[in-house]
Amino acid sequence: MTIRPREQTENNKRQPMEDSSKISDIQQHRLKTVYEHLEISDDARKRLIQPKQTVQVSIPVRMDDGSLRIFDGWRVQYDDTRGPSKGGIRFHEDVTIEEVTALSFWMTIKCSVVDLPFGGAKGGICVDPKTLSRLELERLSRGYVRAIYDFIGPDRDIPAPDVNTNATIMGWMADEYGQIARRQVPAVITGKPLGLGGSQGRVAATGRGALQVLDIWAKRSEKSPQDLTVAVQGFGNAGYHFARLAHEAGYKIVAVSDSKGAIYSRDGLNPEPVWNHKHKTRELKGMVYCDASVCDEADFTELTNEELLELDVDVLVLAALENAVTKKNAEGIRSALILEIANGPVSPEADSILADRDIEILPDVLVNSGGVIVSYLEWVQNRSGDYWSEEIVETRLAQRLEREANACFQLAEDENVSMRIAAYMQGIGRIAEAIDHRETQKYFNGQSN
Numbered sequence: 001m002t003i004r005p006r007e008q009t010e011n012n013k014r015q016p017m018e019d020s021s022k023i024s025d026i027q028q029h030r031l032k033t034v035y036e037h038l039e040i041s042d043d044a045r046k047r048l049i050q051p052k053q054t055v056q057v058s059i060p061v062r063m064d065d066g067s068l069r070i071f072d073g074w075r076v077q078y079d080d081t082r083g084p085s086k087g088g089i090r091f092h093e094d095v096t097i098e099e100v101t102a103l104s105f106w107m108t109i110k111c112s113v114v115d116l117p118f119g120g121a122k123g124g125i126c127v128d129p130k131t132l133s134r135l136e137l138e139r140l141s142r143g144y145v146r147a148i149y150d151f152i153g154p155d156r157d158i159p160a161p162d163v164n165t166n167a168t169i170m171g172w173m174a175d176e177y178g179q180i181a182r183r184q185v186p187a188v189i190t191g192k193p194l195g196l197g198g199s200q201g202r203v204a205a206t207g208r209g210a211l212q213v214l215d216i217w218a219k220r221s222e223k224s225p226q227d228l229t230v231a232v233q234g235f236g237n238a239g240y241h242f243a244r245l246a247h248e249a250g251y252k253i254v255a256v257s258d259s260k261g262a263i264y265s266r267d268g269l270n271p272e273p274v275w276n277h278k279h280k281t282r283e284l285k286g287m288v289y290c291d292a293s294v295c296d297e298a299d300f301t302e303l304t305n306e307e308l309l310e311l312d313v314d315v316l317v318l319a320a321l322e323n324a325v326t327k328k329n330a331e332g333i334r335s336a337l338i339l340e341i342a343n344g345p346v347s348p349e350a351d352s353i354l355a356d357r358d359i360e361i362l363p364d365v366l367v368n369s370g371g372v373i374v375s376y377l378e379w380v381q382n383r384s385g386d387y388w389s390e391e392i393v394e395t396r397l398a399q400r401l402e403r404e405a406n407a408c409f410q411l412a413e414d415e416n417v418s419m420r421i422a423a424y425m426q427g428i429g430r431i432a433e434a435i436d437h438r439e440t441q442k443y444f445n446g447q448s449n
């Protein structure tokens with residue numbers, strides 16, 4: 001990695017960005033900011049501007065009432081310089097090609113930040129899965145694999161779960177792939193159920209990894225978990241497992257929210273019964289502590305999602321969707337630290353506002369990498385046929401994150417840049433190096449022998 005000499009940079013001056021909701025603009029802005037600190041070849045810059053391949057499909061699904069519905073879907077393979085592309089599949093009614101492209105770019109950076117031998121990709125289907133029956137969901141999942149079959153594979157592009165997709169869906173997809181291929185190919189998809197070649201530890205991996213990055217930050221800042229209050233926006237798989245493990249580690253979780261609303265308890269809450277309640281009633285609203293059979297003195301106050309974001313806590317965890325904090329609400333944030341578990345939850349405009357207010361951000365491409373790290377471990381197990389205990393998987397996850405997160409913290413300190421810029425420098429530096437090893441620019445410049 002070639003770091004620009006300090007005097008050539010704008011000395012960590014942040015570039016304000018015009019307000020833009022276009023995710024591709026956000027991505028270009030982030031690259032521009034990183035290039036002020038990192039010198040990479042023209043070849044690499046050009047390669048990183050656009051995805052390598054975008055596949056657009058329409059998926060016909062026979063609905064339970066006999067009608068036919070056609071769903072739009074995409075798979076974007078952004079880059080595969082460092083290995084087969086890797087990334088989840090999202091089912092959401094707001095999915096667009098633009099969003100999937102940005103998410104595939106972030107996967108590219110993420111896999112490289114934690115030094116996995118993978119490039120980045122993402123898939124998405126424009127659907128509200130809650131409106132489908134289980135059988136309709138299965139037909140849609142299998143139909144998607146039939147549509148993208150030629151473009152994926154264990155050495156080519158390896159999907160996984162993302163927003164609104166889970167192990168069951170990955171199991172259907174792996175099965176469909178195997179039926180078409182007429183052989184077992186478990187390494188084509190990760191995040192599968194254990195019985196179909198999934199890995200121990202995959203379900204909680206994103207939350208576990210995020211907690212480890214927070215722990216490293218706390219240790220470096222000489223703070224102890226017991227003294228830190230935490231609010232969690234987003235109570236899906238990653239947000240819940242983070243909250244559960246953080247509570248066990250002694251952090252005080254004072255609030256959690258889902259898309260319908262938030263609950264707050266000044267004395268702190270235990271995420272596990274809250275999760276059980278949510279699964280019984282499908283929402284957090286109306287939560288009474290005794291509902292969750294933990295009858296003690298604690299009381300819940302209901303909050304809106306916006307109110308949760310503005311709580312006076314030490315750590316605000318963003319575990320929902322993109323653009324949760326933008327120029328519109330960044331002034332209202334009162335936490336000292338933001339932990340990004342979702343992909344892209346803080347816009348670049350908000351980044352600048354928060355930095356001016358000395359609010360530190362631990363960025364998505366590092367914080368939520370635990371999921372793809374254990375996906376990598378699953379892929380390795382599938383290919384070798386040697387399956388590991390939960391303890392071994394967790395140790396390997398922890399060792400990798402310890403090494404790569406500390407390298408990011410060190411780079412941020414040495415270069416006097418934000419953790420986001422440091423993580424991008426680490427990720428893009430490695431990709432650029434790989435691009436340069438493959439290309440012939442040096443030959444034309446007379447530098448090669």
Ligand code: GLU
Binds near residue numbers: 089158162372375
């Ligand atoms: N969807 C997850 C992410 O955004 C996991 C991807 C994977 O395991 O490939 O990181």
